[in-house]
Amino acid sequence: METVEITFGPLRPGAGPFLCDQLAALLANRPDAAVVVCDVSAVERPTPADLDHLAQVRLAARRVGRDLVLRGVGPRPQLVLVLVLTGLGGVFGGEAGEPSSIRGVGGESHGQPP
Structure with missing residues (x-):
C-alpha cells in the first residue's frame, strides 16, 4: 500500500490551512497513495x-478519499490522554506497533495508561 508521510510538530495557531495545502500538494504528486x-x-x-x-489534516485527507493514521502516539501519554478526553481518539488510527485503539474510556485500550 502506498503512503504519503507528513511530520507534525508544534505549530502556531492558524497553521491548519497551510498544512492542508501541503498535504494536497503531496497527494497531487502521489495519486496512488491510499x-x-x-x-x-x-x-x-x-x-x-x-x-x-490534526482534525483539519484528517478532514482534508478524507475529502480526497485517503485514510490518515498517526505515528509516534504511543510514547506520548499526554497526546493519548488529550485525544481520548476530546473524543478524537476514535477518529485517528495508529500504525502497526502504535496503540491500536485510542478511542475512549471505560475499558477500551488507550495504548498506554494516561
Whole structure:
C-alpha cells in the first residue's frame, strides 16, 4: 500500500490551512497513495491548536478519499490522554506497533495508561 508521510510538530495557531495545502500538494504528486501517515512524535505537550490542526489534516485527507493514521502516539501519554478526553481518539488510527485503539474510556485500550 502506498503512503504519503507528513511530520507534525508544534505549530502556531492558524497553521491548519497551510498544512492542508501541503498535504494536497503531496497527494497531487502521489495519486496512488491510499494512506497519509502523520508523524506526531514531535508533539510533546499538545495544545488546542495542535488538535485543531490534526482534525483539519484528517478532514482534508478524507475529502480526497485517503485514510490518515498517526505515528509516534504511543510514547506520548499526554497526546493519548488529550485525544481520548476530546473524543478524537476514535477518529485517528495508529500504525502497526502504535496503540491500536485510542478511542475512549471505560475499558477500551488507550495504548498506554494516561
